[in-house]
Amino acid sequence: MRLVTRRYLLELMGAGAVLAASPSLGPAAPTSAPVAAVRKSIPGTDKTMPVIGMGTWRTFNVGRDPQLREARTRVLEAFFEEGGGLIDSSPMYGSSQAVLGYGLEQLAYPESLFAADKVWTRQGDATRDQVQESAANWGVARFDLMQVHNLLAWEPHLETLQSMKAAGEVGTIGITSSHGRRLEQVESVMARYDLDFVQLTYNIRDRWAEDRILPLAREKGIGVIANRPYQGGSLIKGLQRRGVKMPGWASEMGCRTWADFLLRFIVSHPAVTCAIPATTRVKHMRENMAAGRGVMPDAGQRQRMIEALEAF
Amino acid sequence: MLGPLGTYTLRDFVPVTPVVWERLFERLNEQVWPWQGLFLVLVLAAIWQLYQGRSRSCGLALAGCWCWSAIQFQFLLHAPLNWAAPVMGWGFMLQALLVLLVGFGGGWRFSGGLRARFGLSLIVAGGVVLPLAGPLTGRSWAAFETAGTAPAPTALVTLGMALMAQLRSWVTGLIPLLWLIYSSVIWWVSGWVPGALSALLALVILVLAGVHSLLAK
Numbered sequence: 001m002r003l004v005t006r007r008y009l010l011e012l013m014g015a016g017a018v019l020a021a022s023p024s025l026g027p028a029a030p031t032s033a034p035v036a037a038v039r040k041s042i043p044g045t046d047k048t049m050p051v052i053g054m055g056t057w058r059t060f061n062v063g064r065d066p067q068l069r070e071a072r073t074r075v076l077e078a079f080f081e082e083g084g085g086l087i088d089s090s091p092m093y094g095s096s097q098a099v100l101g102y103g104l105e106q107l108a109y110p111e112s113l114f115a116a117d118k119v120w121t122r123q124g125d126a127t128r129d130q131v132q133e134s135a136a137n138w139g140v141a142r143f144d145l146m147q148v149h150n151l152l153a154w155e156p157h158l159e160t161l162q163s164m165k166a167a168g169e170v171g172t173i174g175i176t177s178s179h180g181r182r183l184e185q186v187e188s189v190m191a192r193y194d195l196d197f198v199q200l201t202y203n204i205r206d207r208w209a210e211d212r213i214l215p216l217a218r219e220k221g222i223g224v225i226a227n228r229p230y231q232g233g234s235l236i237k238g239l240q241r242r243g244v245k246m247p248g249w250a251s252e253m254g255c256r257t258w259a260d261f262l263l264r265f266i267v268s269h270p271a272v273t274c275a276i277p278a279t280t281r282v283k284h285m286r287e288n289m290a291a292g293r294g295v296m297p298d299a300g301q302r303q304r305m306i307e308a309l310e311a312f
Numbered sequence: 313m314l315g316p317l318g319t320y321t322l323r324d325f326v327p328v329t330p331v332v333w334e335r336l337f338e339r340l341n342e343q344v345w346p347w348q349g350l351f352l353v354l355v356l357a358a359i360w361q362l363y364q365g366r367s368r369s370c371g372l373a374l375a376g377c378w379c380w381s382a383i384q385f386q387f388l389l390h391a392p393l394n395w396a397a398p399v400m401g402w403g404f405m406l407q408a409l410l411v412l413l414v415g416f417g418g419g420w421r422f423s424g425g426l427r428a429r430f431g432l433s434l435i436v437a438g439g440v441v442l443p444l445a446g447p448l449t450g451r452s453w454a455a456f457e458t459a460g461t462a463p464a465p466t467a468l469v470t471l472g473m474a475l476m477a478q479l480r481s482w483v484t485g486l487i488p489l490l491w492l493i494y495s496s497v498i499w500w501v502s503g504w505v506p507g508a509l510s511a512l513l514a515l516v517i518l519v520l521a522g523v524h525s526l527l528a529k
Contacts, residue, residue: 057327058326058327058329059329061327061329061332061393062333062335062393063336063392065332065339068331068332068335077454092330092395094392094393094394094395095326095392095393098392179324232321232323232324234321280329280331
């Protein structure tokens with residue numbers, strides 16, 4: 001049984017404040033993590049997920065290297081120990097799917113896993129084949145979310161994914177974009193199709209989605225997955241290289257690291273369901289996951305965060 | 313405002329982390345041990361045969377190295393990491409064929425002159441300098457890149473040999489150069505300067521040799 005400490009109560013209150021601030025947020029659900037993680041609703045379901053997920057681009061592409069596969073399994077283990085849920089991958093990411101499958105098997109497929117992958121092929125009639133191949137790599141029976149990667153051959157893929165969802169072969173469906181590419185088309189597909197998720201680049205520096213995409217997502221009840229939360233790592237590295245210290249007031253929001261600061265900015269946006277930072281290190285994974293707990297910045301604090309970063 | 317595209321960096325086009333790329337060469341050495349020694353001897357034999365004017369045997373020896381690198385590096389190790397690696401592997405096989413055809417066409421014969429000296433500098437860079445630069449700049453000895461097995465040293469040596477040989481052998485320069493550019497991008501992103509400079513070095517030497525050849529006419 002968990003001991004109720006002052007810190008635990010404060011963190012629960014913080015999570016409650018975020019939930020109250022946003023109609024798109026669901027109730028906090030029990031978690032195996034040491035303290036309660038902030039969770040948001042999974043569109044089209046009565047379930048919730050933690051606001052910090054995990055990406056696998058580059059970081060899990062280690063091939064058949066046994067030493068590095070073990071190292072990535074430890075990262076995965078830390079993710080689940082911290083109450084992690086959504087993991088995102090793609091057939092484009094080299095061996096990442098297979099490495100995930102290896103790690104998940106070692107960890108006996110934790111129950112909190114929310115498996116998200118993508119269809120990435122120009123062949124519009126190959127949707128099912130690729131989904132099955134990806135599921136075999138992961139070692140899962142079905143995906144909780146299947147997305148069309150970077151809108152590649154999106155029309156036939158989306159059509160097939162819709163029928164797969166109706167048949168219960170995938171849980172939810174969506175589309176993805178990154179680096180602010182093809183946002184007009186993302187917006188158009190969101191408006192015309194019945195999507196559960198949209199994945200795009202959103203971070204404290206790249207906020208193109210704020211004008212139209214994020215409001216549209218809220219309006220239509222589409223979940224948003226934010227990729228490139230650290231601009232592929234360059235945002236944090238740039239801050240560290242310049243020796244920039246985190247503003248003192250950031251600790252009021254529970255920020256202990258720059259990772260914390262940057263992730264809290266993203267997931268505190270009412271339209272964002274979760275962010276998917278990627279890492280190769282257990283320490284960084286735990287830092288990432290810490291950003292999904294406790295007090296989240298309000299609109300005023302978010303503006304202050306933007307201004308603080310603009311100074312550098 | 314709908315998004316600008318200015319957030320791409322070279323890093324976004326490299327599908328592996330620096331540690332994985334470094335480990336790739338350690339694993340290559342583990343996998344082929346002790347045969348990298350034999351293929352180094354084959355490269356040296358190819359250079360000697362070129363100097364002796366034995367074009368066919370030179371082509372055979374060098375083609376063997378490219379086939380070996382295609383199989384061991386591209387198809388077996390690199391392919392799981394990059395969906396484009398099998399294409400690169402077939403590119404290496406094509407390179408082996410070109411090297412062989414040039415050999416049977418008499419193209420691997422020593423030409424001499426300043427161009428050959430430029431070629432020798434690339435052979436030294438690929439056979440000695442680049443492999444030693446790894447461990448001397450902090451990379452692991454286990455990741456030592458040997459000419460004849462590891463692609464970048466093999467590419468540099470091949471370019472050097474083409475400069476030393478008849479002009480028709482220059483047809484074998486394109487694929488090594490493309491590999492060096494790809495490899496340099498990865499090392500640039502990974503922060504290993506000698507590896508990152510290998511394509512630039514090759515390009516500078518090739519341009520100098522090309523200019524010299526034009527002026528000589």
